């Protein structure tokens with residue numbers, strides 16, 4: 001083989017590798033996909049679970065130097081369970097993974113949206129039963145996926161009383177959620193579901209005292225995503241979820257930036 005042929009073969013090899021490596025980027029940035037933020041912003045008004053430390057944001061330094069230079073830095077403190085956040089299996093199961101231990105294979109996954117908002121019709125006592133889902137959940141080709149249930153509650157996120165369904169002079173909560181039956185059904189018949197999400201403050205209904213859904217999902221290794229921001233419509237199938245909680249090593253949960261990569265409506 002001549003030197004020229006060897007060089008040519010080498011160049012072909014390099015360009016093949018280059019193309020293969022670039023395929024994902026070509027796909028993602030082809031103009032046919034969009035990135036959708038499913039996260040509520042964190043500030044001093046963000047809704048946290050009643051017994052949890054609220055998000056406290058303190059402006060610390062904002063300085064304009066004599067030379068026109070700028071420097072700013074803030075502090076924040078917060079509980080694990082508030083705003084858009086993830087519940088790790090350890091939250092309700094002693095043998096479960098912590099927030100910082102969840103593998104990426106379970107966090108970057110196909111997303112199925114189950115839109116129940118028309119059925120819920122703003123009823124804070126709505127509980128999702130198996131019969132509501134009979135039409136959904138295809139086999140997802142046996143790959144891991146997450147299901148996010150839309151109750152139509154994101155529009156109340158800026159009104160704490162309405163969002164949590166707080167009664168006058170009481171700590172009783174009242175908002176829609178999933179039934180124990182649905183949690184059992186998902187964890188027993190659909191082994192490929194690695195996490196559940198809701199656009200309310202808890203996967204269990206607000207009135208729940210025993211939190212059966214939390215207990216069942218945790219025991220089966222599923223994580224929960226709560227307070228998903230579904231103020232914007234996204235396709236029920238075909239999106240990929242990026243579920244990237246703060247990597248709190250021993251967290252029972254963590255603040256979450258939830259993003260979906262979705263095909264653009266043609």
Ligand SMILES: [Zn+2]
Pocket residue numbers: 080081082085086087226253
């Ligand atoms: Zn939580």
